[in-house]
Each structure stands twice: as structure tokens, then as C-alpha cells.
Amino acid sequence: MKIAIVGAGAGGLSTASNIRKYNKDAEITVITMGKHIAYSPCAIPYVLGGEVENFKDIIMHEAEDYLEKNIKIITQAEVFDISSSENKIKYRLINEKTEEYELSYDYLVIATGASSFIPPIEGTNLNGVFKLRTLEDGLKINEWAEKSQNAVIVGASLIGVEVSYALRQKGLNVTMMEMLPQIIPRSLDPDMATIVQDYLEKHGINVILGQGIDKIIGDEHVEGTVFEDNVIDADLVIMATGVRPKTKLAEMAGCELGKWAVVVNEKMQTSIPNIYAVGDCVEVFDAITGESTQSMLGTTAVRQGKIAAKNIAGITAEFKPVLNSNVSKVGELEFGAVGLTVASARQNGIYAAYGKIRALTKARYYPGAKRIDVKIINNLKGRIIGCQLIGEERVAERVDIMSLAIIKGVTCSELATTEFSYAPPVSMVTDPIILAAEDACSKLKSVNKEEQD
Amino acid sequence: MKIAIVGAGAGGLSTASNIRKYNKDAEITVITMGKHIAYSPCAIPYVLGGEVENFKDIIMHEAEDYLEKNIKIITQAEVFDISSSENKIKYRLINEKTEEYELSYDYLVIATGASSFIPPIEGTNLNGVFKLRTLEDGLKINEWAEKSQNAVIVGASLIGVEVSYALRQKGLNVTMMEMLPQIIPRSLDPDMATIVQDYLEKHGINVILGQGIDKIIGDEHVEGTVFEDNVIDADLVIMATGVRPKTKLAEMAGCELGKWAVVVNEKMQTSIPNIYAVGDCVEVFDAITGESTQSMLGTTAVRQGKIAAKNIAGITAEFKPVLNSNVSKVGELEFGAVGLTVASARQNGIYAAYGKIRALTKARYYPGAKRIDVKIINNLKGRIIGCQLIGEERVAERVDIMSLAIIKGVTCSELATTEFSYAPPVSMVTDPIILAAEDACSKLKSVNKEEQD
Numbered sequence: 001m002k003i004a005i006v007g008a009g010a011g012g013l014s015t016a017s018n019i020r021k022y023n024k025d026a027e028i029t030v031i032t033m034g035k036h037i038a039y040s041p042c043a044i045p046y047v048l049g050g051e052v053e054n055f056k057d058i059i060m061h062e063a064e065d066y067l068e069k070n071i072k073i074i075t076q077a078e079v080f081d082i083s084s085s086e087n088k089i090k091y092r093l094i095n096e097k098t099e100e101y102e103l104s105y106d107y108l109v110i111a112t113g114a115s116s117f118i119p120p121i122e123g124t125n126l127n128g129v130f131k132l133r134t135l136e137d138g139l140k141i142n143e144w145a146e147k148s149q150n151a152v153i154v155g156a157s158l159i160g161v162e163v164s165y166a167l168r169q170k171g172l173n174v175t176m177m178e179m180l181p182q183i184i185p186r187s188l189d190p191d192m193a194t195i196v197q198d199y200l201e202k203h204g205i206n207v208i209l210g211q212g213i214d215k216i217i218g219d220e221h222v223e224g225t226v227f228e229d230n231v232i233d234a235d236l237v238i239m240a241t242g243v244r245p246k247t248k249l250a251e252m253a254g255c256e257l258g259k260w261a262v263v264v265n266e267k268m269q270t271s272i273p274n275i276y277a278v279g280d281c282v283e284v285f286d287a288i289t290g291e292s293t294q295s296m297l298g299t300t301a302v303r304q305g306k307i308a309a310k311n312i313a314g315i316t317a318e319f320k321p322v323l324n325s326n327v328s329k330v331g332e333l334e335f336g337a338v339g340l341t342v343a344s345a346r347q348n349g350i351y352a353a354y355g356k357i358r359a360l361t362k363a364r365y366y367p368g369a370k371r372i373d374v375k376i377i378n379n380l381k382g383r384i385i386g387c388q389l390i391g392e393e394r395v396a397e398r399v400d401i402m403s404l405a406i407i408k409g410v411t412c413s414e415l416a417t418t419e420f421s422y423a424p425p426v427s428m429v430t431d432p433i434i435l436a437a438e439d440a441c442s443k444l445k446s447v448n449k450e451e452q453d
Numbered sequence: 454m455k456i457a458i459v460g461a462g463a464g465g466l467s468t469a470s471n472i473r474k475y476n477k478d479a480e481i482t483v484i485t486m487g488k489h490i491a492y493s494p495c496a497i498p499y500v501l502g503g504e505v506e507n508f509k510d511i512i513m514h515e516a517e518d519y520l521e522k523n524i525k526i527i528t529q530a531e532v533f534d535i536s537s538s539e540n541k542i543k544y545r546l547i548n549e550k551t552e553e554y555e556l557s558y559d560y561l562v563i564a565t566g567a568s569s570f571i572p573p574i575e576g577t578n579l580n581g582v583f584k585l586r587t588l589e590d591g592l593k594i595n596e597w598a599e600k601s602q603n604a605v606i607v608g609a610s611l612i613g614v615e616v617s618y619a620l621r622q623k624g625l626n627v628t629m630m631e632m633l634p635q636i637i638p639r640s641l642d643p644d645m646a647t648i649v650q651d652y653l654e655k656h657g658i659n660v661i662l663g664q665g666i667d668k669i670i671g672d673e674h675v676e677g678t679v680f681e682d683n684v685i686d687a688d689l690v691i692m693a694t695g696v697r698p699k700t701k702l703a704e705m706a707g708c709e710l711g712k713w714a715v716v717v718n719e720k721m722q723t724s725i726p727n728i729y730a731v732g733d734c735v736e737v738f739d740a741i742t743g744e745s746t747q748s749m750l751g752t753t754a755v756r757q758g759k760i761a762a763k764n765i766a767g768i769t770a771e772f773k774p775v776l777n778s779n780v781s782k783v784g785e786l787e788f789g790a791v792g793l794t795v796a797s798a799r800q801n802g803i804y805a806a807y808g809k810i811r812a813l814t815k816a817r818y819y820p821g822a823k824r825i826d827v828k829i830i831n832n833l834k835g836r837i838i839g840c841q842l843i844g845e846e847r848v849a850e851r852v853d854i855m856s857l858a859i860i861k862g863v864t865c866s867e868l869a870t871t872e873f874s875y876a877p878p879v880s881m882v883t884d885p886i887i888l889a890a891e892d893a894c895s896k897l898k899s900v901n902k903e904e905q906d
Contacts, residue, residue, distance in 0.1 A: 010882065040816060040818075040877060040882070042875070042876060042877050043816065043818070043819070043877040046819070046877055046878060051819070051820065051878065052818060052819060052820070052877075057818040058816075058818050058877075060816075060817075060818075297875070298875060298882055299872065299873060299874070299875045299882060299883075300872075302882055302883060303870065303872070306870075307870075317870075319870075320870065322872060323872055324872075325872045325873065325874040326874050326875075326876075327874035327875065327876045327879055327880065328876045329876055329878040329879055334878075334879060336874050336876075338872075338874065363493060363496065363511075363513075364513075365493075365496070365505055365510040365511050365513075366496070366499070366504070366505060367504065367505070394847060394849070394850055395879070396847070396874050396875075396876070396879040396880045397847055397850030397851055397853075397854060397880075398850055398853075399874040400850075400851075400854050400873045400874055400884070400886075401850060401853050401854050401857060403871065403872050403873065403874070404854060404857050404858060404861070404863070404871060405857060407871065407872070408857070408861040408863070410857070410861070417756060417759075417760075417770075417772075417773065418856065418857060418860065419752065419753075419756070419775060419776055419777075419778045419791075419856050419860070420752060420778065420853045420856065421752070421778040421779050421780035421789050421791065421849050421852040421853055421856070422495070422750070422751060422752045422779075422780065422849075423495060423779075423780045423781045423782055423849070424493060424495050424496040424499055424505075424511075425499060425504065425782040425787075426780055426782050426787055426848070426849040427780065427849045427850075429463065429493070429751055429752055429755055430752075430755060431853070433853075
């Protein structure tokens, strides 16, 4: 069995390694444009910020390491043609340019990922204007930042927030600009986003909301960003303005595209039966709304790779709708979310109520107890549909508790009576999640009473 | 409505405060033998060990504080008579001795807790031999330990382990003796208990397993513990040999007792309709086996108090069977468990398989990544029935994830595909729980294959 995989990110490599688990003999070839493989793109801001010492550290494996598993990885190679009727792809090595190679397959896995979206404004091509997507981007930003003083980050997504904090740690003056009236709009409601914003501002980051940039100015290199009549001096600009799935190859193969990206079934199979697709280049279903959406998370890509691998190896497995469970950390502040926000629920026609509390992670007498904010969102029947958590410790695993609660259809009243573990050095006798669930229950009662009245 | 509550531990006070939430007018009186109320007994080892500075710190409230909620607390008072036909109790103030007081009630809540069980061996009455249950015990041990050098802890339960570590932190030579061939036998399997034992031994604690003590020797005060032909010098001995529910009052009232303790229904009502009971003095049901069992956890008492309060206030609520989710921490090591162990499953006739992994809490390149051990136990249909976790960070919340998974009937294959959040500073792209669940799935396959063959 010959398997060709295009893309060596989390999705492509997870598929490759997992196929090998189930099939010792399959010929597995992975083709990637990149020079480096198997690195953690999510870790780039933490290298920039100095938490991780070196970019080399975040490269987990080299192409040679995969030879031990009998997986062949061809780096710096571009697939430029595909014939799904003949089960063949053609590629070139980027450094050679002319020579063309052909690879036939029984199964093709498209794991082409996504690329940064740069809005069509003046000046994005100036020296000192960067996107942040690959290890190479990280290296370039790191080098340029050494001689920079004023950075503007355009876009306050998770990555925008992380890189703003990282550059501030490097000593730069940092301004983060966001078109919407809040930071992290995809996963936090405004009331929760404010907590993160306060933390950023406390650490010297200038946050400008409700304001896009009109153009970037400069001569040879960037000198500032312009909005309305204002100029912000900048010798470093990072465009954290979103990503778009790379679907060209899938299109070329004749795979069906959906509203957002490549359409796959629950086996991760495209509309062409022997072509699978995984990772940022595919659409997924939202577990709450049932609508197609994007995930764009490394964890999703890894999980999809496992499912694709099983199905290719002849073991039936299904990829389930997602909640887009996510977490991040800047400095000491951890913040995460799962499921819908109040805003996204309402956009989907779901009337949402919520409970919200501020509590401590440990008994107040215990040294090192930290503040934690929890917001639990539920529909009018009490079923939990989302959660947002912000605190200085133990946030990530609480996001995971809520992920499981949502997927299992738990209501706020059921969650409020759930058993949590307790010991003074690690937790509260009544967990902050329970307190938020209790608050959600009582809010729900008053909402439902209003509805009745 | 007049409510009398006997006992001011987690169960009694949780009931009192929660009744007040739903009923502004109820006359609530709490009677307790203790001098101090509303302190955290679970925190005593951490005061002994110096993590918490002072015993005063762990007292959350005084009796006077409850007057603000219009809850009357009578401390140092002993209930010596009860007439459930007349709905009356009689009590004495310990410092007065002679005078008798009477209190009539519409509802009585028995929250008498448990007391230490001291085995009937010679020498337990010597000076320097302690139990560890109340704040007063903690104060006495702390004072005695100041002039001691060699401590023997009898019993390797959670409290035994915690106090052993605490006294070692104080600089004493510590020997912990356990009759069974492993430490923490109630919640950990031997393979996992060994990890905690290694940590204790690395920190200079002498652990003797499979060995009870025959007697305690000494003249005025304790001088040693004797087993077979051995003497261990000791000027401080702590009997961590278990606790027994205090059911005398319930018995006097005519409430039905079960195999372990006071029998209550799901409303926390005893066999006498206007008498409720909560906390360590009642039996509960095990969520997996369906059998009656004991819980003896502060979290259980708090949750039961909430349920009793609601029902007394006329709001129907049910206390669900328990998993006895627990966690502890000594030094940097956190360890917790929920549900059945392999051993307890087999005792209950459940043939259990399990998955087990050792992983890191963060990507290996991230500074501060810690080792974590996870064991997931499932029945032969794959349904998870227990989990044990040991590591140097983020264990407690993972216990809670597993508690929810077990209660919701999740299988190891379902857990293996569940969405977890990820960011390099806080987690692994594939959570240790997922890795253990995957291992459990593959083990299950081979177990089921063996069964078939």
C-alpha cells in the first residue's frame, strides 16, 4: 500500500506515524514545503519571549528520525500537479526548480494547513512587516526585534496576544490593535476578555480596540502604522490578522470544498474516496450548533490524523464534532475557553444564560492561592454550551473538565453536584467550577422566571 | 421552623449556611463539642509541616461570624439526650457540667462526624501518643514535636503519609508503619503506591510495610514501638489507624444504622422523617458497585449538607452515589484517585483491565515540564471505573476530569478521542490522560482476545 501525505505539520505527521502503528508494510511518503518538520508552531511566541531558550529546542524531530519508522519525508518540495484519476502527484524540489518528480499513491492525505491572511492594505510588503506562522517567520522576527524599539501587533487573536507579550518581554514598546471592540473575540466574551486586557496593560502593552489600520508607512523598512489621522511609530509590525486554509491542492484534485475549506466525512475522507484530508485545511462540525466551522488547532489536527490513519489502515473510526477547546498563557496568566461564547451562541440563535464567579484556586489561608474567574454558559434548559476560564494556575485542566461536561450534555445543576477532589495545597473544598455552576443554576431560574412572567 | 444541627464540621455548617440561603426565617442552632468551628481539618498536616504558618490561619470563621447569618452556634456543648417522639434534645455545656438545657426542633440534623479508631494495644495512653483528628490534636502534636526527635506514624493512609512528611519537614526522624504490604491501600494500587513511597523514602522517611505494632512502650511518656522482636525508638507516636463514624446520637434517636454507619436516603433523611444526617456519620453508595460504603471526605460532607438543606427547605434534591474522588500533596508530589482500584474492583467481582503511562505535563522542551503517571482502570466493556494519578503538577484537576468521565459512563475509547486544550506552557499536545486511555484501549483488546481464545 502506497500512501502519499502532503504537509508535515501536526496533521500530516500524526497521520503518518499512526498509519505505521497499524500497518508495518505501507510505503509512507510525506512531502512538505518546509525546511523544518515536527516543530511546535504554538511554541514560537514562547521562544520569542525567552521562556524557551532556543528555536532549535522546539524542533522535536528531523526528517531523518522518521526513517527509523520507515517513513520517508521529502522537505522543501512543492506539489504542483495532481491527477486523482491516475492516483499520481508531481512535485519539484524548491532548490532545484526544474526537475520534476512523480509519486503514485493508493491513498493521498492532504494536510496542507493554512497560511496567514494579510489584508490588502498599503505597506505590508515593507521590510520589518511580518506574519507569524512558521519557524522561519519566528527566526526572522527574532532577528529583526533585536534592532527594534517599537512594535505594532495588528490583531488581538490568541497569537496576537502571545506575540505582543513576548515582544514586551524583549523590552520593546508594544501596541496591539484590534478592529473589534475586544481582544480574543473568537473565544472570550467581552467581560472575560477585559481581564486579560488588564493584565496586558499592567505589563505595559498598549491596547487599542475598535480600530483597524489604514496603511503601513515607511521607506525601505517600516516606520509606522496609520489609522485615521494617527500614526504609531513602529520599526516592527506583525500582522496577526487571521489565517486561511490552503485548499489549492484539494481543489486541483477535484475534492469538494465547503463554506470554509475542504469537506470531509467523519472518516476524514474527502469527496474522492482514496483522498483524505486533515488539519487546518478541512472544515469540521461544531458540536453545539451542528454547523460547519473551522478548528485551526494543533490538537484537532493530531486527533484528525489518528482517525484518518485508522480508516486508511482499515479500522473504522469517526472524528466527532468539535468544541474548539483552547488555552493560552502569557506571563503568569492562563486563559482558556471551550464551546460557544454568549455572543456566538446568540449569533446561532441560541438564547444563552450564564453563571460567573471570581474565586481562589486554594483555601485563602494557603500560601500561593491565586484568583480564578470562571464563566459557564448554558442554554435555557440548563445544558452547558460553553465555558471561559482565566487565572494564574490550573486553568487548562479545568477547560478539559468543561470540554468533557459539554460533550456529555451535562447541565449546570448536574455539574453543581459533581464530585471534585480536594486537598488544601491544590484546591478549594468547593471548586470554582462548582461555584460557577451554582451561579448558572440560580441565574437560569431567574431567566426562566422572566420568560414565564 | 426550628432546626437543630448537632456537629459543626463541614457537614453541619454546610447544612446550616445552605438552609439560610433558602429560608430567611428558620431558627437555626448548631451545637458542637468543639471549641473551634469552621476550620479545615485537612490542613492540619500542612500547618505541622510549616506550609501554613499558624493554626489560627486555618480557622475560617468563629461562632460569632455565624450570628451575622442569624445562625446560633453553641460550642463546647454535649448533646446527651434526644427524644425523637417529642422532637427535643438535651445538652450540657462542657465547662458547666451540671446545668441541663433543652432544645426543641422541627428538623434535626445529625452531623456528628467520626472519631479516630485506636486499636486495643498496650501503651496507647502514654504521653506522646496522639491521634490526629481535631485542631486540638494538631496543637498538641505541634507542641510535643518541638521536643521530640523520633516519630513513629502507625498507618499509611493519606493522613498518615501527610503527617509523616510534615514531621520530617520539622526535622524529626520519621518511621511510618503499615500493616498492609503497601501505603495508601484504600485508593492506590501497589504499582502506583510505590511511586509515592519512593518519594517519601527519598525525603528520608523510613517506611515499614506488612507490619503492625504489638505495643507501645514507655514509662511516663512514650519511648518506643514494639513489633515482633524489634523496638523502634520513639518519643512521638501518631496513631493514624483509621476513623469510625460517631453514631451514638443517631442510635439514641432510633435512626436505622447500616453496615457502616447511619442509613440515609437520597435526600439525606434518616429512617425518622424529620431527622437528617450528613457527613462522616452516614453511609453512602458506591457509584460503581452500588454497594453501601463510607466516604469520610470533607467534600462529601459539604455536598451532603447542600442536599439536606435543600430538602429541609422544601426543595427536592438528591445526593448521588460517590466515587470518593481524592487528592493529596506532600512536598512537590501530588497524588490522587477516583473510583475503584484494580484490587477493589476484583474484590467486588469486577474483572478490571487497565492502561498506564508515564509522561510529561508539558512538551519536553518547555522548562519545568514534570513527570506524571496515569493509570486508568476499566471493565471488560471498556467503561472506565477508576483512575490514579501521580505527578508534580496539575494532578487534582485531572482527577476531576476522570471523576466526571466515570460518572458519565465514558469508555476508554471515547476518552481517547476527547478534545483537550493545549498550549506549550501548560500542557502536552496529547494529554497524558489520552495516552493512558489509548493504552487502556489496546490492553483491553488483548485482554478480550485472551478471553476469546
